[in-house]
Amino acid sequence: MISLLPLLLLLLLLPTALPFVLPPAQYLPTPTPIFLTCTTDTDSPNDSPSTPSNNSGLRLNKCFKRTHSRRSADLLISSNRVLVNGLPPNGAGHRVQPTDTVTLDNIVYNFNEFNEEFNSDQRQSYLYIKYYKPIGTICTTDTNIKGNVITALQSSNLKIDSRIYPIGRLDKDTTGLILLTNDGRIPNSVLRYSSKKDKVYIVTVNRYIEEEDLIQLSSGVIITTIAQRDNVKKELTAATKECYVERVGSRKFMIVLNEGRNRQIRKMCEALDYRVDALERTEFMGINLEGLDYGEWEYCTESEIEILKASLN
Structure with a gap:
């Protein structure tokens, strides 16, 4: 017969042994909550906050x-032929710093050549712009007028924070170089100063240009124009000043003027029974259209700005 004594002893000791086997709830450690982060399908565990856009530096295409x-x-x-620090840029508007390495077809561009752009006046205070004016654009700052030059520039990605003024004018049907600035000192002083400076035009007429007519254009032609001063218009009939004229085609010639009478070239041609089919200004005060395509604008270089500022002296 199996002894029941050990079993009885176990039953007697069990109530005192349970606290060591399973502590009461108040003795259990407080559970630590676990938080799970849910991501959407567009999230990535490697995502990092986006870097704020940097408006400093130089546009890459510059x-x-x-x-x-x-x-x-x-x-x-x-076409990914240009890399910045070995990586493809974020488009032509990507901005680079002097410490960046810019390569074209793996050839490094020397950034010292771009210091002029970083340090130029237009990035510190004033804007000085040259624009290849297309036909139909009007040299007015009134944005209510269709085809005005300001709206044309804004549509070509020029950010204008202040009023800018064209330096001189070109007719609606004339193409070529027009200069603009928000430096209010410049336009009037340049126009006074530029009366002694060359303005170069390429003229295309409706028929073959006779040699004697080229000589006549160079010597001077009597025309009637409207002069305006202090908002007062006055008719002027007089011969044009002597100028340089050179044939560049059967119906095309170059003319270099240092005066600026209203619609002067068109009236000179009309006086000799020619009709102007195309008129383009290619140079003004030594500033030209080099590097610009039709309808494009560009900041003036430091040397070009100095030409404009010389008119203030």
Whole structure:
């Protein structure tokens, strides 16, 4: 017969042994909550906060100003031939710093050449712009007028924070170089100063230009124009000043003027029974259209700004 004594002893001791086997609830440690982060399908565990956009530095396509037109530079960038620090940029508007390495077809561009752009006046205070005016654009700052030059520039990605003024004017049907600035001192002083400076035009007429007519244009032609001063218009009939004229085609010639009478070239041609089919200004005060395509704008270089500022002296 199995002894029941050990079993009885176990039953007697069990109530005192349970606290050591299973502590009461108040003795258990407080559970630590666990938080789970849920992500959407667009999230990634490697996502990091986006870097704020950097508006400082130089636009990447400006790095090729001396060697390519803006359109050509944009094509180079979009075709991934241009790298910044070995990586593809974020488009032509990507901004670079002097410490960045810019390469084209793995050839490094020397950033010292771009210091002029970083340090130029227009990035510190004033804007000085040259624009290849297309036909139909009007040299007015009134944005209510259709085809005004301000709206045309804004549509070409020029950010204008202050009022800018054209330096001189070109007719609606005349194309070529027009200068603009928000430096209010410049326009009037340049117009006074530029009366002694060359303005170069390429003129296309409706028929073959006779040699004697080229000589006549160079010597001077009597025309009637409207002069305006202090908002008072006055008719002026007088011969044009002597100027340089050179044939560049059967119906095309170059003319260099240092005066600026209203619609002067058109009236000179009309006086000799020619009709102007196309008129383009290619140079003004030594500033030209180099590097610009039709309808494009560019900041003036430091040397070009100095030409404009010389009119203030």
